[in-house]
Amino acid sequence: xxxxxxxxxxxxxxxxxxxxxxxxxxxxIFSRVNKYFGNTSKExxxxxxxxxxxxxxxxxxxxxxxxxxxxxxxxxxxxxKELSIAAKIISNRTLLALSISSLSLVVxxxxxVIIVVR
Numbered sequence: 001x002x003x004x005x006x007x008x009x010x011x012x013x014x015x016x017x018x019x020x021x022x023x024x025x026x027x028x029i030f031s032r033v034n035k036y037f038g039n040t041s042k043e044x045x046x047x048x049x050x051x052x053x054x055x056x057x058x059x060x061x062x063x064x065x066x067x068x069x070x071x072x073x074x075x076x077x078x079x080x081k082e083l084s085i086a087a088k089i090i091s092n093r094t095l096l097a098l099s100i101s102s103l104s105l106v107v108x109x110x111x112x113v114i115i116v117v118r
Contacts, residue, residue: 014086025071029072
């Protein structure tokens with residue numbers, strides 16, 4: 001019961017809402033880099049002569065990857081913000097439930113005392 005109630009308090013809808021965007025952005029970054037550089041291995045680590053055009057393409061690719069990573073970081077920040085808001089809501093609901101149960105305990109004790117005194 002404790003584990004199930006704990007798992008039900010996690011805002012799964014928010015987590016699932018942003019997961020595809022993060023995975024998609026990561027896949028785009030990976031495929032773009034992998035497409036350009038291909039499968040590089042340690043065996044082919046000899047320095048290659050590259051033209052200025054190739055360097056320019058690599059720089060543009062790196063700049064685009066930086067923009068994609070910044071976008072990914074922004075999406076992660078939004079997700080963390082929404083998760084913290086959801087955690088605050090859960091905290092408030094827990095406090096409300098604790099307050100209501102404490103109040104009901106006090107009322108029960110008062111009613112019990114009244115019944116015993118009569």
